[in-house]
Amino acid sequence: MQHATARRGPKPNPDTRRKLLDAGVRMLHTGGYASTSVQDIVGAAAVPKGSFYNHFESKEAFGAAVVDAYFEPREENMRALFGDTGMAPLDRLSAYFDRRIVACKKAGYAQGCLLGNLSLEVTDRSVAMRERIAGKFEAWAAFIEECIREAKEEGAMQNPLPAPQLAQFVLNSWEGALVRMRAEKSATALQLFKQVVFQSILR
């Protein structure tokens, strides 16, 4: 009973939930999902172990919530940058990837993108996490698609392939550039991505 009481707790504290998710984003991004235990997470969040199950019914449910928590601030940043209609659409897209490259360099070309990492680590084993990740990729591609659509409308590019397909390809290629970046620990693949995307595809 003691245990059950501790697990259910009184009322879930949103601050505890936030701490758990912040620790989860950080730890899953640096160490991966399989290598990070619930014990590690509550330790890093400095909350009582029982509180974890007040907020998340399983490690998998937590993993799916971490995907949301990871994407949320990034989506906010994209909304701000891509919403800046004072810049030409392809310039916005170019600036976005330039910022990402600077961030990757700052991180020592480690960690990469949590969505890509989890795609390779957990999607064969967790439908819940896989679907959450797939949804974020869609939301991310929509920002890129909007830039490409506007560029096409303004006559700033001639590539006849439709904007949705080009956007998905650009996003997938970015994920691939991050894979190669991790293997090489350099910006080469990221810079090459920018060069080929802007010189051969979005033109």
Place this chain on the structure above:
Amino acid sequence: MQHATARRGPKPNPDTRRKLLDAGVRMLHTGGYASTSVQDIVGAAAVPKGSFYNHFESKEAFGAAVVDAYFEPREENMRALFGDTGMAPLDRLSAYFDRRIVACKKAGYAQGCLLGNLSLEVTDRSVAMRERIAGKFEAWAAFIEECIREAKEEGAMQNPLPAPQLAQFVLNSWEGALVRMRAEKSATALQLFKQVVFQSILR
């Protein structure tokens, strides 16, 4: 002493080494590096535990040897396919990716590429494995580069970017298509890769 004798064994058996590597390729491809223990590997290979350390000084050294064992038959296949000069160079490249797409479908869009998986899982923690993986990507890109170089020489494509850069980009984008494939569990990203690469880049 018993233990030390068992570990050092008499003379390493190449058949045991092969069994360990075959099990390693299979298990690292399906379950990842962190989730697979030395115990799991010797169990799957059905060899005595001590024999592992007759052949590999550490799990990390084993992981690097698994990278070689994974790439070797794939390199052989590429040598055969890309060496078939009866086919036009871009047709060879197209046939190569078509085969890869069929193989991915057969695997239920799971597992993907072990080099990509390990790039995201271990390269921040193991220099030995990272360098081995980076070398395989280079060897792989060289096959693609040769096709592109020949296509350029024959006037079959006009893209002014140099063959080495185009080849690296194509390979990295393929890895990215595999990331997205894993998240979507479908061939969509792979087919889109082929479409954009052959319609917008290698032209």
